[in-house]
Amino acid sequence: MAINPKIKKKAEDIRNKIFGSEVRESLASGIEAISEDVEATIGRQNYVEEQFQDVLDETTGKDVISAPELIAARNGKSNLKTRLDDEHAQVTAQLQQKATKGDIGLDDLNKNKIQYDETWFTDSVKSQWTGNTPVHTTPADNSLTTHKFTKKAITADKAEFFDVSTNIFDKSKVTPNKSLNATTGALIDNTTADASDITPIYAGTNYIHNGDAGMIRKVFFNEAMTFISSDMEGGTFKTPLNAKYIRFGIPKGLVNDFQFNQGSTLLPYEEHYEFIKRGTLNLVKNPIEFSETKNTLTGNVILFGNRPVLFDLTLRSFTIPDETGLLFRNTRYLLPAGTFQLLNTALHQVVFYNPVTNTFEVKASPDIANKNATSQDNISIAVVDFVNLKAYAVGNFIIRGQGSISKTITFSSQEIIGDYEPITTDSLDGTGSDGLIADEITSGQMYDLYEANIVAPHADYVKRTLVGYDQSGTLPIHRYSFKAYNPVALQGKVFREKPTILITGGMHGDGQDAGDRPNMLAATYYFFKDLANNWKDDPVLEYLRWNVNIEFIPISNPWGVDNKSRRNSRQVDINRNFDNNWTLGTIGSNAYGGTAPFSEKETQYVRDFINLFPNAIFHIDLHTTGGNPTQDKMIYFDMHKDSEMAYPAIDLIRRLSTKWNKRAYTGLDTNIKQHGYIVDQPDMPMISNWTERKANTHSATLEAFPNFTGSGLTPFGTELMTMAGEELGNYIWYCLKYFKDKK
Incomplete structure (x- = not known):
């Protein structure tokens, strides 16, 4: 056993001392050194015993990692620390290649390995699918075709080529002498009020209209036009979350100045309008056609006047108002005014005008198709059908006023929309390109x-x-x-x-x-x-x-x-x-x-x-x-x-x-x-x-x-x-x- 170097030195000092006093001193100091080492050893032994006892206390009755487990945990490494260090380096390298939020696109996903159900999506997204919330996405060019839109799906306020008034209320479309039932929203008779048109709105959105509380009734409907609620509150209001349409019952005295706009601020009154902005839209050419609707038997006949030609099938008569004229083969005739009799018995009759005698003649016809031929002195102007109780003009006609007769005009089905927006016109001071003064x-x-x-x-x-x-x-x-x-x-x-x-x-x-x-x-x-x-x-x-x-x-x-x-x-x-x-x-x-x-x-x-x-x-x-x-x-x-x-x-x-x-x-x-x-x-x-x-x-x-x-x-x-x-x-x-x- 190796001797403590300190004790060994003391022993050498005793051997080498000459005088008795020196020898005694060396012996004494050596014994003291041995005593110090013994005390230190005893202290360390007691500490180790205490630590060991603590370990025993901690592990008694518990699952303690055994030495074989520690060996297995090193996984072939010299020690457990080495293995942990190596694996930490590998994980760090992998984390450096992770995707940042927002970097993963659809192309990074394998569609064959991903299947979604509704639990993946928020309630907001699911509500968009069911039509309760607008979907804020931009479709690809040419991806939206006509059959993908429902009627009136696109409104003027969402089209950039339209200029739309702030006032949503269109007084030209009111139903006169009607108000709204407070519990059903149905139209009811009211000679002091007019009902607005049914107007699309946004759900959960602030709107405002003029008129004090208790004066104007508003009614909300859902997309299926089912009644939701109604009130007569004035000022700002928020539409119900399931509302799709609104309708107002407005006192007649307020109709001309009624302002209804989106937002919480009532804007100055503005007449309702929607028109196309100049230079923003090119329409496909679809000609309007004004035809002459010629009848092969009657020729080109035009009746005109400022009041209607009236047929009374009960009294079997017809009335020609003052200043009713006829144009036949580019010649104009002023018809005699007054009331004239039809035949008493014939079921089908044709009314003729004779410009030579300036008189009318009524003739029976076996059926409407077999009218007498028109000539310069015998112009057929109307057919009377007592079987179906109808009277109508033949040839070419204009309709003027309520039920009056005028030139027939055949239009195409293309809608006429928008306003003319003139170019900025030169002033007349000689500075313009045309030099007009x-x-x-x-x-x-x-x-x-x-x-x-x-x-x-x-x-x-x-x-x-x-x-x-x-x-x-x-x-x-x-x-x-x-x-x-x-x-x-x-x-x-x-x-x-x-x-x-x-x-x-x-x-x-x-x-x-x-x-x-x-x-x-x-x-x-x-x-x-x-x-x-x-x-x-x-x-x-x-x-x-x-x-x-x-x-x-x-x-x-x-x-x-x-x-x-x-x-x-x-x-x-x-x-x-x-x-x-x-x-x-x-x-x-x-x-x-x-x-x-x-x-x-x-x-x-x-x-x-x-x-x-x-x-x-x-x-x-x-x-x-x-x-x-x-x-x-x-x-x-x-x-x-x-x-x-x-x-x-x-x-x-x-x-x-x-x-x-x-x-x-x-x-x-x-x-x-x-x-x-x-x-x-x-x-x-x-x-x-x-x-x-x-x-x-x-x-x-x-x-x-x-x-x-x-x-x-x-x-x-x-x-x-x-x-x-x-x-x-x-x-x-x-x-x-x-x-x-x-x-």
Whole structure:
């Protein structure tokens, strides 16, 4: 056994000491050293014994890792630490290759090894599947086809090519004299209220409407139109989570000003509208067709009038109102007014008109198909069927007013939507590309512009025809024909002629004698220039370009335009020279009507122009008011009180008033909701009255305004010229829509 080095040194000291005292000292110190080592050993032994006892206490009765288990845990490594270090390094390397959240895509997954059930998905996702929540995803290009959409699945507010009003309520679609049942939502009779249309809404969304609590009832329906709830609370409200539609019962006094918009803030009142923004959508060409519906036995017959032809099958009679006319083979006849008898016994009868004797004759027919043939002196105009208790006109007819008879127009099924959005129009200060200056415009300058910028570049679309020379014999009057393309016959099919509309302008020159300022004269040129050159950028222009023929005399009184005079060279107001309650007037006055109806060349040309197109749908005569109107009379219409042209005129006034208020033109009072009006002057010998009453074509006078009271706009500036073009283009458009919708 090895000797402790310290003890061994003490022993060597004893052996080597010489003197007794030194020996004794060495012995003593050696014994002390041995004693210290013994004590230290005893202490360590006691500590080990205590530790061992602790281990025994901890492991007694427990599963203690054995030595063989430790060996197995090392897995061939020299010790357990080495194995753990190696495996830690492997795990760290694997973790460095892990995917960060959001990095895994569908391509990283094996579809054959992954199967999902509904437990994988949140309630929000599952609600989207069942249709309770909008799905916010973007489908691939060309992946959505027509059959994947339900009807009315896409609304205007979700299409970027639409401009939609903030007001969701459309007062043009109310059901009059109806309110809503509080417990079922059903319509109930109420002469003091109107019911709104059923309107789509978003579930769980804030909306607001005007009107105090207790005044307006609102009813909510789910997608299946099942009643959910109703209330009469005012102000802001949140729609139920399962709501899909809303309907209001509104007191009649609030209908015109009712504002209903999304959000918690009530926005300023805005008339409801939806229209296509210019340049955002190109429509596929689908021509409107206005047919002549010729009957092989009756020929081409047109009845017209401002009131209906009535058949009373009980009394076996028919009534022809005053001023009912007939057009047959381009000849017009005024029918005798009164009540006339049908036959007493025949089940099938045909009513004939004899223009030679100006009388009616009723003949029996074995059946409706065997009508007597029409000839120049025997024109069949109606069939009466007592078997089915029906009476109807034969040939070609226009329907005017409630049940009245007028020219038949066959439209295509394509819907007419949107508004005309004019290009920014040049001001009349000489700075524009056409160099027009308000006070220097002449008929020759305007004709040159039409030729250079419209006729010459588009000879396949626009033709100019010399109508004749004015009363002075020196100035030409031209007609422009904008002819929509008509396809050639295919496989024996003959394409019907496109519809025709008539426009005249320039009746009055610009002068101090109550003449027309040149706003509308120039705006009309800009409109037709836009139509010919920019139809690809505006769906309304595209529709007109390919589906409508427009016949147009831009300057009816060139001498007045050139000489800044309201009258022609013989000082006649040619718009008082028509054969409709004509009067002489005072020679030298602004209303001098000439020596006789149609005494002036200019009036004769316009009369013949109107008569040249007996099947025209409507006619518009264009003017500019002489002074600056008040803001409630900016858009000015003049027409016969019975004219149906008033309906699109009302629509135009409402629509443009809303748009102009929204643009907030400088000086415009946006509190005025209607910036226009209609004047009824049926007895005036004006072109619109004569055309409506004597030529039997719908007609109206539309006037632009040079400026308006309180205006901050520059006279003849861009804003005012654009507004004039907007009036003209949209009135043409609204009239076309009106007569199409009547069908």
